Amino acid sequence: MTPLIELRKVSKYFGPVVALKDIDMKVYAGEVHCLLGDNGAGKSTLIKALSGVYPPSEGQILMEGQPVVFRSPRDALDKGIATVYQDLAMLPLMSISRNFFLGREPKRRWGPFTLYDAAFAARVAREELRKIGIDIRDPDQPVGTLSGGERQSVAIARAVYFGAKVLILDEPTSALGVKEAAVVLKYIVQAKARGLGVIFITHNVHHAWAVGDTFTVLNRGRSYGTFKKAEVTREQLLQMMAGGEELEALSVELELIAKKDPSAAAQVEQRVAEDLHKPN
Amino acid sequence: MTVKAQDERLRPITLWQRLLLRPELGSVAGLVVVFAFFAMVAGDSGFLSWAGTRNYLEVAAQLGILASAVALLMIAGEFDLSVGSMIGVAAIGLALLAHPSYGDLPLSLALLITLGFALGIGYLNGFLVLRTGLPSFIVTLAMMFILAGANIGFTKLITKLTIVSGLNDKIAQDPVARLFTGELLGLPAAVWWWLGVTAALSFVLLRTPFGNWIFGAGGDANAARNVGVPVRRVKITLFMLTAAAATLLATIQVMGLGSANVLQGQGKELEAIAAAVIGGCLLTGGYGSVVGAGIGALILAIVQQGIIYTNIDLDWFKVMVGGMILGAVALNNYLRRLSLQVRR
Incomplete structure (x- = not known):
């Protein structure tokens, strides 16, 4: 089976700083691949390279066996890599439906004009959120009225709706309470069941262990390797993360x-x- | 026991909660208060007459044209302080190009060239802001001085004066001028331009994908960029739009007066920002309304013109404007917080 996305010897330097060195990683469809590491291990740099924010200094990224270069986050998105950032990329004062469709607005022709199809946006946003168990009264309400876990879920629902093949989640549970984190973990499993390859970045081994199939551990910009769940224990992962x-x-x-x-x-x-x- | 289809935690949305989501709510309240005040104080001295109404509508129109474009730019998270100087530059440019002793071009051609130049300045503003990453406040502040200074310099170089007059005959002969000086249904062209521009820009903001990008660019430029919004293009387009609005305003003034003055439009940039803020625009971007900016312009015009009909000395106008801004911003801020809390 070809991996959905594969990294070959990916390195990233910022001037004299080696942020990533020779990272190899394979993510398959229908698996949750946890990227573990302490603060400063290079997790964020790795996802930025994967989501098109900047290109790697060395190495190759392959999608379904083909080498790819992401020119921009939009380009990566178009190729099926959706990233849900830690800061969520949501605008609190903007309505849920507008947030949901920001950058990919549904369009409707009206004479010579191309309109934003607000009715369609509201309907789809409501439907998609209901699918993941969030019942919103009014898709026009500002995102700021949602809780942290709900916002996280909206971002995931949005990525899934727009046909992402690979879903990158940057610390989605780190700012959440126990119950809210559990809800988000549930969506991660749902996304996996739909056949997406999920890259779940976290420094919480317990969250990773609960949903992960494979684990890649980063430390100081280098990889300790990738392990199947059967091959390691939680304690070993913790140990590797801490160096x-x-x-x-x-x-x-x-x-x-x-x-x-x-x-x-x-x-x-x-x-x-x-x-x-x-x-x- | 019946099965509830709805989550029991969900309360129905009231009309008030819906209204709270409108950025212009505070400005509508302000408009009612200000209008009621002058109607009571100056109602029998002419404020409520047709002439009085026409007066403040025309003032509101001129400011409103500018404020609607400025509001869009503010929602996209940027300022344009050079827009006032741009009015002077466009007015002088248009007057010189069309003047029989200087350019002697047909009015429409002079107007097109002026507009093109203004769009170029707008583009330059946007380019500098996005290229340098400096706050637009600083970049356009610099542009404000550069434009104002260059305007005086060039005008004196060419005409030895700071006023270009003597365009009346040319304007009277040209049918294009009627678009800016004529009347319809008893209201001057400026008012119709104002309504048209406000309607068009509000439509763009609320009903088109580009409008969604404007909110996105101002709300969180990075987040918007990450989901594929062409933030750069949006902002540069809006800088060009404010310059175009300044040109429209300059054209209306030049056609109406038959002359242009280098000092024309000075201070308008702050009035436009005031109108936009009273209308609910957030200084930090991502939130606001074009219609609100129009209402803000109307409020300022009513205060400015209404004060003439009262016994209050005109010198107090600015004090009232300042009070209005403070009050409006405090009210808008309170209402916005309410709108975010109300459904938790």
Whole structure:
């Protein structure tokens, strides 16, 4: 089976900064591919390269086996890669239906004029949101009246409606409460069931583990590799995200603190102080 | 027990909640208050007469033409402070090109050349703003001084004066001029231009895909760009539109007076912004209304003309305008917050 989208040795440099180095990744239709990594690991850079914000410095992106170059976010969108950004790309003061269709307005001819088909937009926005379980009274209400989880869901519904093959979700659950995050995770599974390839970026291993089929872990711009769910455990993923041994040391320290032993706590303090003075 | 088709948390939408979604709601309230005030204070001294009405409608029309274009640009998230100077430049340009002693071109040709030049300035404004990434406030502030200064410089160089007059015969002979000086149903052409421009721009904003892009470009340019809105094109087009509106206003004034003055239009940029803001436009973009800007222009005109019919000294006009702006913005801000809260 050809992957929907494949990265081959993709690197991205910003001047002297190596943001990404030799990333390989394959995303298949009907799978949720989790991209894990701590802050600064290169997750955002990778999705920006994938969604056409900027081209990679080196390496190749293939869609369904064919090499592609995305000239702009719009170009990537037209080729079937929809990205739901962390900041949602939604305008709070704009109505739900207008947000839903921003950039891809439904058109209607009226004499010599091309009109924005507001009735169609309202109807489709309402229908699509009902499909994912959000009942809006009025598609003309501002997006600002929706909760964070609902906004996230509108953005996903929108991407699915416009025929995305690959859905990139940038930290969709990070700003949400437990229940709202669960709702968003449900839509991720729904999108997968519809045959989309979902790239789910997160630093929350629990969320990733709940819906993910494959996991790619980034650390400091490099990939630790891609793992099927059967091949790893949650703990291993966590460990890789934090950069391996560092986390082990930390967990020992945490245990010591947990015992609330004053002398142990003092030991930890001393070691942290020593670590700080050690040349890196 | 019956099965509810609707979520029980959903309350029906009231008319008031619907009205809250209209950006011009605050300005309509302001219009009622201002009109009622002058009708009471100056109703029997001529404010309510046909002549009085015509007076403030004509003033409102001139400002409204400018304000409707400025409102669109503000909704797209940009300012144009050079639009006042542009009026002076267009007026002088048109007058010089058509003047028997200078260009002596037919009025329509002079008008086309002036419009072309104005569109070029508008494009330059937009290009500079988008290319440099500087705030449009600064770029157009610079353009305001450049245009005003160059206008005086060139005009004095060519005519040795700061006024170009003596166009009356030419205007009287040319049928094109009637488009700007004539009357229809007792109302001057300017008023019809105002209504037409407001209707057309409001239509573009609310009923076309381009209108959606205007909201998008102003609401969050980056987000809009990411979903494929040609933000650059939208903004440059709107900078050109404000320059075109300034040219239309200059044409109406030159045709009406038969002369042009280098100082013409100065200060209009701020009045237009005031009208747009009173009409519900957000200074930060992404929200507003063309019709609201028209109502804002009408309010300012009523205050400006209404004060003549009262015993109040004219010098107080600006104080009232300032008060209006503050009051309107506070009210609009309150209403907008209400519209976002009301359905949570």
